[in-house]
Amino acid sequence: MRPIRACPIALLLAAAATVGAQAPHAMAATAADTASGEWPMPARDYAGTRFSPLTQITAANATALHPVWTFSTGVLAGHEGQPLVVGDTMYVVTPWPNVLYAFDLTKEGYPLRWKYRPNVSANAIGVSCCDTVNRGAVYADGKIIYNLLDGHTVAVDAKTGHELWNTQIADVAVGETVTMAPLVAKDRVIVGASGGEFGIYGWTKGLDLKTGGIVWTGHNIGPDAGMLAKPADFKPPYDSGTDLGAHTWPGEAWRTGGAPVWGWVSYDPDLDLVYYGTGNAGPYNAEQREGDNKWTASVLARHPADGTLVWAYQFTPHDSWDFDATGAMVLADLTVAGKPVKALVHFDKNGFAYTLDRATGKLLLAEPFVKVNWATSIDMKTGRPVTDPAKQTGASKGTVKDICPCLEGGVSPASPPAYSPRTHLFYTSTNNLCMDYGIARTTYLKGTPFMGINSPYSVGPGGYRGTFMAWDAATGKKVWENKEDFPNWSGALVTAGDVAFYGTLDGWFKSVDARTGKVLSKFKVGSGVVGNPMTYRGPDGKQYVAVYAGIGGDWLLLAGDVHSADPTDVRAPADYIKDLGRHTSQGGMIWIFAL
Amino acid sequence: MKLTSGAFNPVPLALLVLGLCACTQRGATPAATAASAAPPAVAYEAHVAAGGNLPPGATLHNPHEGDAAVAKNGALLFTTMNCDGCHGPDAAGAVGPNLGDGRWRYGGADAEVFMSIYYGRPKGMPAFGGALNAEGVWTLVTYLRSLPLPQNLPTQSWEKP
Numbered sequence: 119m120r121p122i123r124a125c126p127i128a129l130l131l132a133a134a135a136t137v138g139a140q141a142p143h144a145m146a147a148t149a150a151d152t153a154s155g156e157w158p159m160p161a162r163d164y165a166g167t168r169f170s171p172l173t174q175i176t177a178a179n180a181t182a183l184h185p186v187w188t189f190s191t192g193v194l195a196g197h198e199g200q201p202l203v204v205g206d207t208m209y210v211v212t213p214w215p216n217v218l219y220a221f222d223l224t225k226e227g228y229p230l231r232w233k234y235r236p237n238v239s240a241n242a243i244g245v246s247c248c249d250t251v252n253r254g255a256v257y258a259d260g261k262i263i264y265n266l267l268d269g270h271t272v273a274v275d276a277k278t279g280h281e282l283w284n285t286q287i288a289d290v291a292v293g294e295t296v297t298m299a300p301l302v303a304k305d306r307v308i309v310g311a312s313g314g315e316f317g318i319y320g321w322t323k324g325l326d327l328k329t330g331g332i333v334w335t336g337h338n339i340g341p342d343a344g345m346l347a348k349p350a351d352f353k354p355p356y357d358s359g360t361d362l363g364a365h366t367w368p369g370e371a372w373r374t375g376g377a378p379v380w381g382w383v384s385y386d387p388d389l390d391l392v393y394y395g396t397g398n399a400g401p402y403n404a405e406q407r408e409g410d411n412k413w414t415a416s417v418l419a420r421h422p423a424d425g426t427l428v429w430a431y432q433f434t435p436h437d438s439w440d441f442d443a444t445g446a447m448v449l450a451d452l453t454v455a456g457k458p459v460k461a462l463v464h465f466d467k468n469g470f471a472y473t474l475d476r477a478t479g480k481l482l483l484a485e486p487f488v489k490v491n492w493a494t495s496i497d498m499k500t501g502r503p504v505t506d507p508a509k510q511t512g513a514s515k516g517t518v519k520d521i522c523p524c525l526e527g528g529v530s531p532a533s534p535p536a537y538s539p540r541t542h543l544f545y546t547s548t549n550n551l552c553m554d555y556g557i558a559r560t561t562y563l564k565g566t567p568f569m570g571i572n573s574p575y576s577v578g579p580g581g582y583r584g585t586f587m588a589w590d591a592a593t594g595k596k597v598w599e600n601k602e603d604f605p606n607w608s609g610a611l612v613t614a615g616d617v618a619f620y621g622t623l624d625g626w627f628k629s630v631d632a633r634t635g636k637v638l639s640k641f642k643v644g645s646g647v648v649g650n651p652m653t654y655r656g657p658d659g660k661q662y663v664a665v666y667a668g669i670g671g672d673w674l675l676l677a678g679d680v681h682s683a684d685p686t687d688v689r690a691p692a693d694y695i696k697d698l699g700r701h702t703s704q705g706g707m708i709w710i711f712a713l
Numbered sequence: 714m715k716l717t718s719g720a721f722n723p724v725p726l727a728l729l730v731l732g733l734c735a736c737t738q739r740g741a742t743p744a745a746t747a748a749s750a751a752p753p754a755v756a757y758e759a760h761v762a763a764g765g766n767l768p769p770g771a772t773l774h775n776p777h778e779g780d781a782a783v784a785k786n787g788a789l790l791f792t793t794m795n796c797d798g799c800h801g802p803d804a805a806g807a808v809g810p811n812l813g814d815g816r817w818r819y820g821g822a823d824a825e826v827f828m829s830i831y832y833g834r835p836k837g838m839p840a841f842g843g844a845l846n847a848e849g850v851w852t853l854v855t856y857l858r859s860l861p862l863p864q865n866l867p868t869q870s871w872e873k874p
Contacts, residue, residue: 240836244809244837245839248808561795563844566794566798567798567799568795570797570798673806673808678869684818686818687806687811687818688811690805697871700871
């Protein structure tokens with residue numbers, strides 16, 4: 119059916135945020151019907167589930183999926199993130215130069231309604247650690263809101279494409295860029311900056327939805343005042359005391375300590391908490407920053423209105439492996455050990471999958487989801503990893519051999535999982551990679567990388583380089599996995615038709631049975647997939663699935679002939695991934711599939 | 714290379730670096746050291762010249778051309794100045810391009826590489842002329858030009874012959 123456009127957008131959003139809730143009255147019921155077919159925010163809902171209630175595509179008929187439309191974005195960099203669909207328009211943000219396309223889904227060939235081309239500084243390219251990616255936009259209050267690589271957040275009128283506000287939130291000169299997907303909680307736009315490789319003083323900001331004005335800035339490291347941590351409100355479950363974000367560093371090393379925010383934000387309206395993960399500690403050489411280095415590699419919970427910090431939990435204290443915790447924090451109501459809990463589930467770069475109580479940050483369980491050897495387990499009493507001292511890195515230790523997982527992570531934080539309330543399973547890509555880690559002392563030089571690392575990777579046990587798998591976060595167990603030849607870098611999608619979707623680095627887009635992992639359909643798209651599939655109901659009432667092709671997002675993926683757009687840059691492929699260039703090259707495309 | 718050489722001789726580097734104290738976390742107050750060799754005011758690259766005539770300008774000469782000892786210092790400076798953070802260990806390419814493949818976006822002559830480092834380039838290369846004096850930049854140039862060039866093999870084949 120055609121979407122009803124007369125309903126206030128706020129109702130659509132509210133309905134989208136509470137999928138499955140009973141509609142209180144007739145108007146809301148109509149809105150809910152429309153909303154069920156939309157994808158208005160990065161992970162579709164506040165909880166970050168990437169679950170769609172659409173049921174036309176099922177495990178029984180998905181074999182008939184085929185492409186019905188493609189569009190070249192004209193951009194070569196890694197196409198992370200996902201399109202939005204609101205009403206009868208699809209919105210697509212490209213990597214730098216961050217073009218915003220609005221496609222009219224009511225017309226044959228989906229012609230553009232408009233295109234918005236901001237003037238994004240090319241200087242930002244040089245302070246992007248890994249590629250000039252963008253992880254997508256959010257829709258709220260009639261606006262499409264997203265971040266520009268050069269440190270601006272913009273709001274564009276969803277109907278006309280006209281810029282409504284444009285706020286500078288970050289400073290390229292100190293190594294800050296912005297790649298993350300913002301979220302709107304109440305009337306705040308939650309944003310953060312990348313720059314963990316440039317020694318930034320990491321932060322999160324809350325912008326006013328109407329004006330774009332910066333209402334609050336909460337740092338992720340440093341003294342309590344800067345972190346918006348007040349003794350009455352801030353209750354970290356495993357720590358006590360004040361200024362933990364400063365005292366867990368030598369001197370004022372927190373000032374260049376990193377803790378970037380480059381992934382995803384989720385929101386629990388009942389607890390009124392936004393959740394996000396912080397990235398690695400800087401510099402990579404951990405011997406230059408003795409201590410836990412709070413709150414790098416952590417999850418933080420804040421009230422969106424004023425940024426008040428409520429709790430924080432550190433996954434990797436004294437991060438010595440570049441284990442960013444910027445992967446998605448997915449909110450799900452689970453039954454753990456017989457008890458119903460409001461859980462937060464997170465697949466960390468460090469190889470452990472965590473299930474936390476999202477009201478308090480207390481650990482419910484933490485189990486490895488890939489091969490892990492830097493720690494043997496997570497101590498449930500202290501919340502701390504039980505580490506292997508032989509895997510501790512530092513400039514004085516030379517090259518430490520065979521650390522699993524590698525610094526790309528058990529899963530890349532750029533590849534968010536999905537959760538189905540029907541199967542009660544989480545779906546995620548993984549990497550089966552280990553590394554040697556050699557690190558040098560490094561000196562902070564504003565606007566340049568604060569790294570000094572040499573870390574060759576190797577393939578983990580079994581010889582395959584990645585998987586797509588289903589995980590039971592209530593028990594901490596893998597339910598099924600599909601081995602993939604290459605590291606797997608796409609996000610996940612799961613639907614009420616019990617079909618899960620993902621893409622591979624060698625350019626296959628696959629649908630699988632959400633209960634068994636059986637591949638139902640596959641199609642070779644134009645380039646390796648590092649984006650996140652999404653689904654929507656078109657104006658014609660049919661269910662569609664969209665995904666970006668366009669390899670990138672990490673320089674290692676561009677080694678060898680994968681990166682062929684620059685004739686003056688030729689390099690050997692990485693040893694563990696020598697054959698990738700045989701299967702893919704760069705190039706951004708939007709693909710839409712249907713039955 | 715750099716990984717096993719945790720200690721380096723700080724004396725020559727200190728002479729090359731402006732406003733950077735290797736013993737602190739943050740950049741210190743810029744030193745008043747004057748550049749020992751001033752660069753030209755205008756950069757000329759190996760462009761196609763309109764009318765066939767190259768624009769006139771000062772010619773830069775690398776005072777250390779081919780000097781292996783300077784190149785070795787340059788390798789150290791390459792990591793000290795965080796060049797490896799973008800261009801990778803051994804300058805073999807990471808998020809920034811490979812500087813050891815014999816192919817150059819902005820020209821590979823010593824003077825052209827000097828200009829790229831000193832003034833920076835569009836699309837991301839920072840200007841290091843405020844952090845390194847001209848002697849320091851020439852040291853880096855000498856290192857980069859000393860990298861052994863790979864055989865130029867523009868074809869990569871996966872077929873067995």
